[in-house]
Amino acid sequence: MDARTDTSVAALVEDGRANRRIYADPAIFELEMRRIFGRAWLYVGHESQVPKAGDYATATLARQPVIMVRGADGAVRVLFNSCPHRGALVATGRGGHVESFRCDYHGWTFRLDGALQSIPREGDYAGTGFDRACADMRLVPRADSYRGFVFASLAADGPDLAAFLGPAAANLDNMVDRAPDGELEIAGGCFETLQRNNWKIYLENLHDGAHAMIVHQSSFGPGKAAASAAADPLTRFRAEVVAANGQNYEQMGALEVTSYARGHSDMRGFRRAASDEPYYLDYVAKLEERLGKERTEAVLGTQRHNAMFYPGMSVHPVFMQLRVIQPLAADLTRVDIWVLRMKGAPAWMHRRNVAFANTVHSPSSIVKADDLEIYTRVQRGVVAEGEGWLDQRRGTEAAGADGARSTALSEAFIRNQYRAWRDYMAAEA
Amino acid sequence: MSTPGRAEVEQFLIEEAALLDRGAWEAWIALFTVDGWYWVPASPAQSDPFDHVSLFFENRPLMLMRAERLRHPRAHGVAAPIRTSRVVGNVQLVGGGDGGDILARSRFHMTEVQDNRQRVLAGTCIHRLAATDEGLRIRVKRVDLVNADTPHEAMQVFI
Numbered sequence: 001m002d003a004r005t006d007t008s009v010a011a012l013v014e015d016g017r018a019n020r021r022i023y024a025d026p027a028i029f030e031l032e033m034r035r036i037f038g039r040a041w042l043y044v045g046h047e048s049q050v051p052k053a054g055d056y057a058t059a060t061l062a063r064q065p066v067i068m069v070r071g072a073d074g075a076v077r078v079l080f081n082s083c084p085h086r087g088a089l090v091a092t093g094r095g096g097h098v099e100s101f102r103c104d105y106h107g108w109t110f111r112l113d114g115a116l117q118s119i120p121r122e123g124d125y126a127g128t129g130f131d132r133a134c135a136d137m138r139l140v141p142r143a144d145s146y147r148g149f150v151f152a153s154l155a156a157d158g159p160d161l162a163a164f165l166g167p168a169a170a171n172l173d174n175m176v177d178r179a180p181d182g183e184l185e186i187a188g189g190c191f192e193t194l195q196r197n198n199w200k201i202y203l204e205n206l207h208d209g210a211h212a213m214i215v216h217q218s219s220f221g222p223g224k225a226a227a228s229a230a231a232d233p234l235t236r237f238r239a240e241v242v243a244a245n246g247q248n249y250e251q252m253g254a255l256e257v258t259s260y261a262r263g264h265s266d267m268r269g270f271r272r273a274a275s276d277e278p279y280y281l282d283y284v285a286k287l288e289e290r291l292g293k294e295r296t297e298a299v300l301g302t303q304r305h306n307a308m309f310y311p312g313m314s315v316h317p318v319f320m321q322l323r324v325i326q327p328l329a330a331d332l333t334r335v336d337i338w339v340l341r342m343k344g345a346p347a348w349m350h351r352r353n354v355a356f357a358n359t360v361h362s363p364s365s366i367v368k369a370d371d372l373e374i375y376t377r378v379q380r381g382v383v384a385e386g387e388g389w390l391d392q393r394r395g396t397e398a399a400g401a402d403g404a405r406s407t408a409l410s411e412a413f414i415r416n417q418y419r420a421w422r423d424y425m426a427a428e429a
Numbered sequence: 430m431s432t433p434g435r436a437e438v439e440q441f442l443i444e445e446a447a448l449l450d451r452g453a454w455e456a457w458i459a460l461f462t463v464d465g466w467y468w469v470p471a472s473p474a475q476s477d478p479f480d481h482v483s484l485f486f487e488n489r490p491l492m493l494m495r496a497e498r499l500r501h502p503r504a505h506g507v508a509a510p511i512r513t514s515r516v517v518g519n520v521q522l523v524g525g526g527d528g529g530d531i532l533a534r535s536r537f538h539m540t541e542v543q544d545n546r547q548r549v550l551a552g553t554c555i556h557r558l559a560a561t562d563e564g565l566r567i568r569v570k571r572v573d574l575v576n577a578d579t580p581h582e583a584m585q586v587f588i
Contacts, residue, residue: 188481189471192580218501219494226494235490242494334580339482351479363581364469364485366498369506372583377505 010426013418016393022421023198023382029330036311036424037062040262041144041151041164043313043324044068044078046340048148048185049095054112057095060326061152066140067091067101068150071112078143078152079114084135101137110137147176148184155429159262167402168264171307175317177299180286181344184320188354191337191361197375198382199311199327202335203417205371206308207267209252209408210394212245215374219366220246233277237352238359242367244271255305255408258400263310263420265403265413269303273318279348286344308413310420319356331379337361392418433560438533439520441565442556446515446537449587454496457587458489461567462559467492469572469588484577484584492587499586509544511586517554530568531558537572539588550588551575 009031012019022028042061045068049057056069058081065081067090083090083103090101090110100117101110109117114137119125125132143152144161149172151161162169176184195202205211212220223242230236247270259265274280288296308314314323320340327333339357341350360367382390395410406412433441448457461467468478469485478486487495498504519536533556541548552574559566572588 189475189578191471191482192578194580194582196582215505218504218506219498222494222497222501225497226490229490229493231490235488238491239494337482347480354480354482357482358486362471362482362484362584364584366495366585369583369585370504373506373508 007426007428010422013422013425014389015419016415017389017391018418019389020382020384020386023201023379024330026330029198029327031425033062033327035427035429036421037154037327038429039153039155039158039424040311041142041153041161041309043309043322044143044150044152046148046184046186046322046338047076047145047150048183050076052097054097054099055095056091056098058091058093061140062154063326063328064154065089066152069112073113076143076145076150077113078140078150080138080140082137083108084116084137090137108135114139147172164262165309166260166262166264168260168266168307168309170302171266171304171315171317174299174302174304175315175320175340177291178287178317178320179342179344180283180290181342182290183343184340185343186338187341187350188339188357191357191363193335193337193361193363194328195333195335195372195375196331197333197372197379198330199325199333200417200421201375201378202325202333203308203311204414205375206306206314207257207265207408207413208411209247209255209267210249211374212252213248215370216245216367218370220244222366233275234351234355237275238355241271241356241359245367249409253407253409257406257408257410257413258403259397259406259413259416260403262423263417264308265310265416266307267305267408267413269305269318270408271305271318273303274300277348279346279352282346283349286346290344308417310417316356320350320353321357321361323361431560432529433531433565435520435522438522438531438556438558438565439517439535441558442517442520442533442535442554445567446517450513450515452499452586454499454587455493458492458496460565461489461492461570462561463489465489465567466569467587468569469574470577472578473573475577484574484581485572485587495587506583506585507543511541511543513539513541513586515539523555529560531560531565532556533558537588541586548582552577 012022044059045057050070053070053072056067059066067079067081070076081089081091085108088103088105090103107120111117116135140152141156220243223239226239227236227243230239256268304317306314306316312325322338324336339353392411392414397404397406397412467487471482471484475481516538517535521534523532523534535554539550555571557569559568
């Protein structure tokens with residue numbers, strides 16, 4: 001088949017079921033990279049990683065290396081991290097600060113906006129037809145930021161960032177609004193993790209309230225025991241985070257999930273976020289100074305467990321976690337987990353959120369260990385032909401003002417992801 | 430007890446590794462003081478376990494929570510058992526810590542096998558040890574993996 005024009009692959013997803021092939025077929029994976037990850041707005045980084053002109057951070061979008069850099073004019077740009085001469089990476093490592101970029105192969109230099117600055121012995125190009133104007137580092141076709149979160153799209157055309165995010169952007173608003181100074185910054189490192197499963201298997205689990213009591217049986221019991229034995233607040237918090245997966249079907253069935261256009265969705269929180277610890281009361285008081293009592297109650301009362309921005313980013317607004325999902329192969333996915341620090345909040349708020357990351361997102365998480373095992377089992381099992389299709393019909397949904405309402409026991413958000421999948425995959429690219 | 434020398438500390442570290450290789454989690458946790466900590470930083474030269482994420486950062490209640498989960502009959506992640514083999518070496522006493530504690534630095538190699546897959550973890554351990562009437566006890570065990578900040582798959586057992 002001609003991969004660019006063949007759109008029959010969209011028929012592998014119907015409303016309520018998906019063909020097993022979409023999880024394991026390398027040809028379909030390549031198409032997904034082009035048609036979904038090659039078009040959607042993907043999270044690149046946070047503006048706080050590049051506070052000054054010349055600061056840069058490297059990232060990967062749909063397996064392509066890019067650089068997020070703040071220019072001399074203060075604007076944040078996203079460049080392909082590849083020298084226009086012979087293609088070498090121009091920036092290496094995770095990030096840093098430069099006056100200008102220099103390729104370490106033949107010494108070409110580029111300004112912070114990617115424009116070619118100098119070529120050693122440029123005169124050797126005289127009379128060769130070489131066009132200096134075509135030798136800049138290339139900008140990724142589109143880049144934009146939403147309240148400090150920087151996104152880019154590898155496609156020149158498509159909805160703008162605000163339209164892409166749609167009503168789901170309220171989750172990013174809520175994160176920023178929670179900061180007493182009204183600003184967030186990346187702080188406290190990053191977990192880089194690998195999963196031996198297709199990226200979609202991971203996304204299908206994000207609001208799945210029907211798996212917790214089965215998959216996490218090994219940890220929520222020990223979590224409850226540890227919570228009652230804990231002598232200090234941070235240990236109790238971590239144990240309670242683990243124990244919270246022990247909620248029953250009735251409790252999970254009461255958790256609202258909302259599905260938005262383009263595959264996005266969010267889920268109401270089920271973990272206790274408030275605390276009577278002094279640092280938390282201090283935090284609320286600081287937030288009230290900026291927002292007033294009523295607005296503070298509204299901001300803190302908006303509790304989402306997580307929000308999914310299809311296909312590549314998920315946040316836990318309450319605990320300031322940000323996950324970046326990078327498919328590497330049909331059966332291999334990288335997930336990076338960052339923690340955002342609320343500026344102006346007492347130090348222990350960030351420490352609590354770091355503790356949340358350590359408990360839930362660390363490679364050593366006793367919660368995640370069982371999720372990862374199940375994802376692997378799905379990946380290994382799905383290649384069995386069976387009757388060829390996997391079901392997604394559990395639970396109903398009802399139309400709401402900005403999205404479809406369902407619960408954590410419904411697979412409505414999965415069906416919503418696959419409507420987006422079909423829309424992306426049905427268009428040539 | 431009298432202040433132990435390098436040979437006694439090395440013997441202690443070898444026995445500690447043997448408990449981990451046997452999966453004797455509770456016996457291993459009992460080597461820690463009541464207020465002891467187990468820490469595996471997520472970055473090289475990480476100075477702080479509170480404001481920066483860690484691969485492991487656990488006190489005794491949290492270590493016991495992990496041990497209990499590893500024993501749980503429905504711990505799917507260890508349905509295929511994890512087997513490990515550790516080698517401990519290059520043991521050095523690197524000066525006394527606070528209040529007469531012993532600070533020991535050692536190197537380790539740990540081979541881990543699960544479900545036909547094998548991986549090697551290696552690095553440096555710093556043990557802050559207290560000499561008590563019951564023998565040496567761990568106040569802090571810090572494990573600096575050589576690949577602390579590279580992408581990782583699940584780490585279910587203590588290193």
